[in-house]
Amino acid sequence: MTDQNASPAAPIDKEDKWGYDLYPERKGEAPKAKWWQIAFFGEGQVNKDRFKCERNVYYCFQNSPLVKLMYSALKSSGCDIDLRRHIACEVCDIKVSGGYDPELNQIVVCQNVARSEGMIQGILTHEMIHMFDNCRHQLDFKNAYHLACTEIRAANLTHCSFLSAVGQGDASFIRIKQQHAECVKTKAIASVLAVRPDVGKEEAKRIVDQVFDRCYADLEPIGRRIRRNSADMIRAFNERGNYGYD
Numbered sequence: 479m480t481d482q483n484a485s486p487a488a489p490i491d492k493e494d495k496w497g498y499d500l501y502p503e504r505k506g507e508a509p510k511a512k513w514w515q516i517a518f519f520g521e522g523q524v525n526k527d528r529f530k531c532e533r534n535v536y537y538c539f540q541n542s543p544l545v546k547l548m549y550s551a552l553k554s555s556g557c558d559i560d561l562r563r564h565i566a567c568e569v570c571d572i573k574v575s576g577g578y579d580p581e582l583n584q585i586v587v588c589q590n591v592a593r594s595e596g597m598i599q600g601i602l603t604h605e606m607i608h609m610f611d612n613c614r615h616q617l618d619f620k621n622a623y624h625l626a627c628t629e630i631r632a633a634n635l636t637h638c639s640f641l642s643a644v645g646q647g648d649a650s651f652i653r654i655k656q657q658h659a660e661c662v663k664t665k666a667i668a669s670v671l672a673v674r675p676d677v678g679k680e681e682a683k684r685i686v687d688q689v690f691d692r693c694y695a696d697l698e699p700i701g702r703r704i705r706r707n708s709a710d711m712i713r714a715f716n717e718r719g720n721y722g723y724d
């Protein structure tokens with residue numbers, strides 16, 4: 479999260495960033511292997527990872543009830559997803575597994591971190607909730623309250639439930655058996671801090687607390703909190719008609 483990786487050719491305005499340091503490929507460079515990726519992993523590995531990641535993304539869009547539900551919710555809201563345009567597999571900082579770039583309206587799946595279908599399903603669902611909120615409410619991601627709200631919703635609807643430790647790769651949040659709401663709070667604060675290094679921990683906590691009740695109660699478009707190992711995923715997908723999604 480320091481500036482040491484920033485390319486002098488592509489300065490990033492601090493005001494405009496949403497965690498660019500974590501997504502080096504987001505700096506306007508061509509979407510191909512960078513010298514530093516090749517130096518660390520070899521070009522062959524980078525390309526192989528990208529191919530695998532894209533194949534897993536495609537698999538989730540074909541087979542995951544949650545990803546399919548989010549896809550149809552977005553489509554019904556006028557924000558159709560084109561896999562090639564809206565989803566990008568990239569090499570990221572290992573601190574993150576995925577992200578949503580509100581400026582390009584693109585989901586980033588971190589090909590060097592997210593290596594399984596299950597993990598990619600979790601990332602896609604989480605980031606598609608940000609995309610959905612942005613589509614529905616024109617979120618201002620630079621506004622920490624907006625950011626906190628969509629992070630609460632993403633954690634509430636997915637992460638703190640069935641996706642659990644493998645879903646987002648940060649098992650430590652789940653290891654201790656927390657109350658669901660506490661889990662959502664912890665995860666949302668961590669997500670706000672990851673995207674906004676300028677916001678302190680106490681401030682992030684205060685912001686999350688302030689919007690928590692309203693955003694925690696808003697279950698659209700999944701309609702329920704998905705429990706681990708339950709039939710909720712399928713049920714949510716089957717009941718998508720209740721919200722008018724097809």
Ligand SMILES: [Zn+2]
Nearest residue numbers: 604629632669
């Ligand atoms: Zn998020």
